[in-house]
Amino acid sequence: MNPILTELHLFGATRPVGGYGLCVAVGIMITGLLMGRAAYRAKEDVGGVIASIGYTAGAGFLGAWLFFLFVEWARGASVSEALSRGGGLVFYGSVPTGILASYLSARAMKVDWWKMMDLAIPAIAIGHAFGRIGCLMGGCCFGAEWHGPWAITFTHPMAPASQPSVPRHPTQVYEALGLSIIALIFALTPLDAKWLGRPGSGQRAATYLVAYGILRSVVEALRGDGIRGVYFGLVTTSQLVSIAGIALGFYGIWRAVRTARTVTTA
Numbered sequence: 721m722n723p724i725l726t727e728l729h730l731f732g733a734t735r736p737v738g739g740y741g742l743c744v745a746v747g748i749m750i751t752g753l754l755m756g757r758a759a760y761r762a763k764e765d766v767g768g769v770i771a772s773i774g775y776t777a778g779a780g781f782l783g784a785w786l787f788f789l790f791v792e793w794a795r796g797a798s799v800s801e802a803l804s805r806g807g808g809l810v811f812y813g814s815v816p817t818g819i820l821a822s823y824l825s826a827r828a829m830k831v832d833w834w835k836m837m838d839l840a841i842p843a844i845a846i847g848h849a850f851g852r853i854g855c856l857m858g859g860c861c862f863g864a865e866w867h868g869p870w871a872i873t874f875t876h877p878m879a880p881a882s883q884p885s886v887p888r889h890p891t892q893v894y895e896a897l898g899l900s901i902i903a904l905i906f907a908l909t910p911l912d913a914k915w916l917g918r919p920g921s922g923q924r925a926a927t928y929l930v931a932y933g934i935l936r937s938v939v940e941a942l943r944g945d946g947i948r949g950v951y952f953g954l955v956t957t958s959q960l961v962s963i964a965g966i967a968l969g970f971y972g973i974w975r976a977v978r979t980a981r982t983v984t985t986a
Contacts, residue, residue, distance in 0.1 A: 722739070722857075722876050723738055723739055723740065723857065723858045723859055723876060723878045723879055724736045724737065724738055724739070724878070725737050725738065725739050725742060725857075738857075738858065739854060739857025739858055740854035740855065740857055740858035740860070741854070742854070743850050743851060743853050743854025743857060744850070744851050744854050746850050747846075747847035747848065747849070747850030747851045747854070748773075748777050748847060750843070750846060750847055750850060751773065751840075751843045751844060751846070751847030752770060752773045752843075753843075754840075754842065754843035754846065754847075755769055755770075755773060755836075755839070755840050755843045756769060756770055758839040758840065758842075758843065759836070759839070762835065762839055762919065764831060764832065764835065764836065765829065765830070765831055768826070768829035768830070768831040769831055769836060771825065771829060772821075772822050772825040772826050772829065772831060772836070773822075775821045775822065775824075775825040776818045776819075776821045776822040776825070777818075778821070779814075779817040779818050779820065779821030780814035780815075780817060780818035780821070781814065782817055783813040783814045783815070783816060783817030783818060784810055784811060784813040784814040785813070786813055786817075787810040787813020787814075788810045788813065790813070791810055791957055810957075810958075811848070811851070811958075815961075815965075822836075822837070832920060834920045834921070834922045834925070835919050835920035837922070837924075837925040838917075838919040838920060838921070838922065838923070838924035838925055839919050839924075841902075841903075841906045841924050841925060841928045842903045842904075842906045842907040843903075844928070845899045845900070845902045845903035845906065845928070845932075846899065846900065846903040848899050849895075849896040849897075849899035849900050849903065850896075852892045852893075852895045852896040852899065853892065853893075853896050855892040856890065856892035856893060856896075858879065859874045859876065859878070859879020859880055859881040859882060860879075860880050860881070860945065861891065861892055861943065861945060862874065862880065862881035862888050862891065862892070862943065862944055862945050863888040863889025863890060863891035863892075863894075863942050863943055863944050864888065864889055864942055864943060864944030865886045865887065865888055865944060866887060866888055866889045866942075867887050868887075868889075870890060871887035871888060871889065871890070872887065872888060872890045873885055873886065873887050873888065874888070880945065881945075888944060889942045889943075889944070891939050891942050891943050894939050894942065895935065895936070895939045898935040898939070899932070899935070902928070902931050902932065902935070906924065906928070917976050917977070917980060918980075921976040921979065921980060922972055922975070922976050923972070923973055923976035923977070923980075925972065926968075926969045926970075926971075926972025926973045926975075926976060927969065927973060928969070929965045929966065929968055929969030929972065930965075930966050930969035930970060930973070932962075932965070933962040933963070933965040933966035933969065934962075934966065936958055936959075936962045937958075937959050937962045937963070937966075940956050940958050940959050940962070941959075943956075
């Protein structure tokens with residue numbers, strides 16, 4: 721994989737076009753389009769939803785970058801060393817800042833936040849899958865050494881996975897496929913399906929937390945990059961966050977089911 725797809729020559733300056741950045745941009749665009757479509761079908765304010773996506777994406781990038789700095793610091797690097805290592809991004813860092821920004825912006829524009837989150841799950845999952853394809857193209861978030869039938873070897877010197885250049889698990893592909901399957905299941909499940917709850921109850925979003933937490937924990941076990949941080953020689957930073965997300969998801973499911981029963985019997 722070549723982290724640099726091409727170069728643009730504009731006004732006497734050369735600007736590289738990276739595969740990671742392009743895939744992330746495409747993922748955000750597709751997420752926005754799908755969420756706008758879902759908002760239209762649900763008779764919600766499409767403009768308000770699109771604006772909320774913009775705020776969420778900006779806050780998400782900030783959180784992902786700050787969490788990257790935190791992980792580097794936790795691994796023993798000073799703040800200045802972490803900053804010198806460039807603009808790394810850690811997905812889980814985008815979750816709290818993105819959620820906060822989406823909630824505040826939705827309230828400001830009078831959009832039903834819980835309903836928006838429940839309807840957005842397929843869009844979020846497929847957008848995230850594009851981001852993981854970007855990781856594959858950039859050679860980051862790579863797998864441990866493995867000599868199996870579908871192992872991949874990174875050779876480009878700019879790809880972190882090429883240090884050393886050995887066959888590896890394509891963990892980026894694993895996660896992208898898992899996210900695509902999750903997106904497909906949510907997209908094909910009728911909105912009135914009882915096992916996922918009605919849109920606006922938060923049950924769909926909570927179920928996604930559980931599903932993604934399990935997927936990420938499994939994929940993490942096959943990764944080989946040191947940026948994740950490893951604690952007690954066993955658990956990575958993302959696995960710890962995944963466990964917390966799974967617990968929170970199960971709580972959200974329980975709460976949504978209990979609320980639905982209360983409304984039904986009232």
